[in-house]
Amino acid sequence: MLVDSHCHLNYPGLIEELPDVLSRARTAGVGTMVCICSRMGEFPDIRAIAEANPDVYCSVGVHPHDSGDDAPVALETLLHEAKHPKVVGIGETGLDFYYDKSPRDAQEINFRTHIAAARETGLPLIVHTRDADARTVEILTEEYQKGPFPGLIHCFTAGSELAESVIELGFYISLSGIITFKNAEAIRETVARLPLERILVETDSPFLAPIPRRGKRNEPAYVVHTAERAAELFGLSPAGLARTTTANFFRLFTRAKAPAAAV
Numbered sequence: 001m002l003v004d005s006h007c008h009l010n011y012p013g014l015i016e017e018l019p020d021v022l023s024r025a026r027t028a029g030v031g032t033m034v035c036i037c038s039r040m041g042e043f044p045d046i047r048a049i050a051e052a053n054p055d056v057y058c059s060v061g062v063h064p065h066d067s068g069d070d071a072p073v074a075l076e077t078l079l080h081e082a083k084h085p086k087v088v089g090i091g092e093t094g095l096d097f098y099y100d101k102s103p104r105d106a107q108e109i110n111f112r113t114h115i116a117a118a119r120e121t122g123l124p125l126i127v128h129t130r131d132a133d134a135r136t137v138e139i140l141t142e143e144y145q146k147g148p149f150p151g152l153i154h155c156f157t158a159g160s161e162l163a164e165s166v167i168e169l170g171f172y173i174s175l176s177g178i179i180t181f182k183n184a185e186a187i188r189e190t191v192a193r194l195p196l197e198r199i200l201v202e203t204d205s206p207f208l209a210p211i212p213r214r215g216k217r218n219e220p221a222y223v224v225h226t227a228e229r230a231a232e233l234f235g236l237s238p239a240g241l242a243r244t245t246t247a248n249f250f251r252l253f254t255r256a257k258a259p260a261a262a263v
């Protein structure tokens with residue numbers, strides 16, 4: 001069994017054919033999926049998808065891209081929504097200095113609010129970071145000193161310094177289809193040196209379809225291709241990689257329940 005630790009099932013391309021998307025995922029051996037929240041306005045739809053499907057969980061949070069449009073997200077709002085039993089993580093949050101779609105100070109304010117929510121709930125912080133390695137590490141380290149919190153770096157594309165720093169904080173690293181891309185040699189080299197017991201896999205669907213689906217609309221079933229490439233990097237069988245990353249997922253996402261078949 002595999003887990004898709006990060007997908008956007010409510011987005012165009014997936015929502016129109018959600019029953020088929022979910023059944024293809026199940027057929028491919030994907031036993032658990034986490035539908036990730038990017039804006040508070042989409043949270044009711046995401047929560048409804050998780051409520052309707054026993055193998056789908058969700059998160060609550062505001063993406064750095066969306067941090068400039070609305071007022072900063074309130075800690076009370078995150079804490080309130082995080083009480084729902086299908087909410088298993090806080091995010092996605094973080095810093096995106098590549099697209100800079102929101103002012104950087106607005107991204108940082110929301111990032112710290114999400115960290116406070118993760119610290120208070122004990123739910124893992126789902127971090128998106130792009131072209132912002134140094135500042136991401138600074139904020140995580142500074143906040144960690146105020147009190148620990150669990151978390152992961154999703155869709156890992158950062159450098160080895162960020163990876164080593166967050167591993168030291170106890171974080172996990174989630175690998176997306178990017179590790180299958182031909183031009184991702186540097187990322188693969190960094191990943192291969194990371195501790196296997198901290199590795200998760202994800203699709204970030206409908207984006208970032210792995211080879212051999214690259215350029216098409218991505219969906220949770222395709223996490224199989226990313227897992228196969230990850231297995232090669234770690235010198236494992238696909239079954240061994242699946243077993244380990246699934247165990248890692250449930251160790252981090254303590255509120256998600258492993259299906260009976262996986263334990």
Ligand SMILES: [Zn+2]
Pocket residue numbers: 092128154155
């Ligand atoms: Zn992201």
Ligand SMILES: [Zn+2]
Pocket residue numbers: 006008036092204
């Ligand atoms: Zn995402």
